[in-house]
Amino acid sequence: MNPLDATRALMDGLGSEANVCMKCGSRSIGLCAPLDVAALDDMSGESERHALEPRDAIFHQGDPARHIYTLTEGTARLTRVLPDGRQAVIGFRFAGDILGFTPDKEHAVGAEMLTKGTVCRLDRRRLEHLFRRYPVLERRFLDLCVKELAASQDHILALGRFSAEERVAGFIISLVEAQERRGRVGPVFDLPATRADIGEFLGLTLETVSRAISAFRKRGWIRLxxxxxxxxxxxxxxxxxxxxxxxxxx
Amino acid sequence: MNPLDATRALMDGLGSEANVCMKCGSRSIGLCAPLDVAALDDMSGESERHALEPRDAIFHQGDPARHIYTLTEGTARLTRVLPDGRQAVIGFRFAGDILGFTPDKEHAVGAEMLTKGTVCRLDRRRLEHLFRRYPVLERRFLDLCVKELAASQDHILALGRFSAEERVAGFIISLVEAQERRGRVGPVFDLPATRADIGEFLGLTLETVSRAISAFRKRGWIRLxxxxxxxxxxxxxxxxxxxxxxxxxx
DNA sequence: CGCAGCGTTGAGAGCGGTCAAGTACGGTGG
DNA sequence: CCACCGTACTTGACCGCTCTCAACGCTGCG
Incomplete structure (x- = not known):
């Protein structure tokens, strides 16, 4: 995997292939890809849909992990906070990604919306149930999890070894590729995160992110x-x- | 999970509970914990043992991922290299940890021994076979994988937000706790990695690691x-x- | 039109990187 | 047991990248 896949897969999160979740309606989760219609019915029949506004929390760090979520519309960020209040953005999630899957009792990260959007909520016990009924589903979670792990490792590499401009350039490319993989075409792409969010993801301050973007603009690499x-x-x-x-x- | 668990679990890698792998002999893999004796027989009957010297590679980044390994003795590091030669240590692995598990065709990271040691090698197709025969094994991989993912996220937090001394302090504590969890007692612990290895793990230079350690020594926090x-x-x-x-x- | 939030730009400081000696450890051979 | 040597570690001086603090500009919305 190329280091660029780094952020790339962190952004794709769990789930990347397109599919349609019955109840949620919108294009959806790679998770469902290997399931037949009956399984999809099972799954969607047991999920609840929620509409969310920008800055709304989907779940907080430390909350009991009773549900897993599919982000069906919009963009979210995953955050992790330290005792002293310092915070880092661990990753971004887009339509079709899965949020909040963990075998632990509590969520180790928090998730907040960056834009308007909707999530599909599934009770964790029901997921365990589905695992037993459709073993292929569990295998799929394992594959996605390993993929995300590889992406995290690339992000570790970037944080440890990349300069500020390298990180911002990598981030922009990954963002664009994530949108392309979701069917976006045109020359103008969406930048759903603020400079501060990008900075917290890349281990930089918002000023440094801004300076890097300005530098790219002055070199004629991008236009805002x-x-x-x-x-x-x-x-x-x-x-x-x-x-x-x-x-x-x- | 506490941020310190960060490095902590990265160090534990896949597998932490003690158990005994039949053929490997030594105290071994958490992986086997939920299996009965028959399954252990199956597993160990199909694995090969290899002795390794310091600096020996267990597998290289980019190698076809044909086997998975259990580190039965010694300490290893996982590394990831960039096209321009820059390198980062992604994590350390100790006796009992699993190495090289991935659903991809190639290893995304390389693994090298830091000390003398032995590994137990298992063909990947045989592992798939075992998954089918003992579904609980697959679930166990999933749990461990999610745990390691959480650890990676904590490491991301540390790299993005911790100062040099904070990172080195966290590293030392995690190292000590990893050894305690493996049964080590006395007041003096092993520091199996060089300053350079620690630096590449923490995103620092070896000089900065050395200065942090010297500072701790001068403050009376540690003795070498x-x-x-x-x-x-x-x-x-x-x-x-x-x-x-x-x-x-x- | 005015406000609030986000983004840009500048000046200065500090942390950590770089380069360069010098030192201590630990293994090897006499 | 000691002398030797290579490797790893330590320490210092200096430099540059990024952070910090601060002021200003833009954009979208009421």
Whole structure:
């Protein structure tokens, strides 16, 4: 896996293939992909849909982990806080991703919406039930989990070894690729996170993120459209910087 | 999960409960814990044992992922390299941990021994076979994988938000706790990694790691015994620094 | 039009990186 | 047991990247 897949898969989270969840309606979870219609019925028949506003919490760090969620519309962030209040964004999640899956009693991370959106909530005991009925589902969770683990490791590599500009470049590329994989085309992409969110994800301050983005703009690599639109004008340059082909290139 | 569990679980890797693998002999893999004797026989009957020297590679990044390994003696590190040669240590693994489990075709990380030791090698197709015969085994992999994912997220938090001294303090505490959980008692613990390895794990240079350790020594928090022995003389101080109870403590 | 939130830009400081000696450990051979 | 040597570790001086603090600008909304 390329280091760029780093953030890439962290963003895709659990679940990436398109499918349609019966009750949720919208394009949905890779989780369901290997299931037949009966299983999908089972699953959607037992889930509840919730509409959420920006900044709404889906669940908090430390909450009892009684449900798992599918994000059916919108964008969310996963956060982890320290005793002294310092905080990091662990990852972003988009439509189709799964949130809050853990074998522990409590959620180790919190999840908040960045945009309006909807989630599909499934009771954890029912999930265990589904695991027993459709063993392939459990295997699917395992695969996705290992994939996410690999992505986390790439993120660790980026945080430990990348300069500020390299991290921001990698982040932009991953964001664009995540949107492309979800069917977005046009030259202008969505930048759903604030500079502060990006900074907390990349281990940087919001000023440093802003300076990196300004630098890319001045070099003609990107163009900004309002606060949340970004157009890539020199993709190879961004990719070169963001994928660890540093100065000592082999 | 406490942020200190961060490195803690990264160090424990997959598998932490004690058990005895028939063929490997030594105290072994959490993986086997839920299996009955017949299953253990199956598993160990199909594995091969290998002795390794310090710096030997168990597998390389990019190798076809044909086997999974149990580290039965010694300490290993997991590494990930970038195209330009920059490298990060993703984690450390000790006796009883599992190495190289992935659903991908290739190993995304490399694994090398830090000390002398032995590994138990199991063909991946045989593992799939065992999954079908003992479904509980697959569930166990899933649990361990989620646990390791949580640990990776804590490490991300540490890399993104901790100062150099906080990271080194957290690392030492995790190392000590990992050894205690493996039955080590006395006041002097093993420091199996070089300053360079620790630095690559924590996103620091070896000089910075050395300075942090010297600072702890001068404050009377630790005492060094040769190059690889470390004695904790003020554990609360180290833990306070290493677990994110920074200055703005809540 | 005015406000609030987000983003940009600048100046200065500090943490950690880099480069360069110098030192201690631990294994090997006499 | 000691001398030797290679490796790892320590320490210092200096530099640069990123953080911090602060002011200003933009954008979208009421």
């Amino acid at each position: 459209h309002g606060h949340s639109g970004i157009e890539i004008t020199d993709r190879p340059a961004l990719m070169g910087l963001g994928s660890g082909e540093g100065v000592h290139a082999a | 015994h040769g190059h690889s022995g470390i004695e904790i003389t003020d554990r609360p101080a180290l833990m306070g620094l290493g677990s994110g109870e920074g200055v703005h403590a809540a």
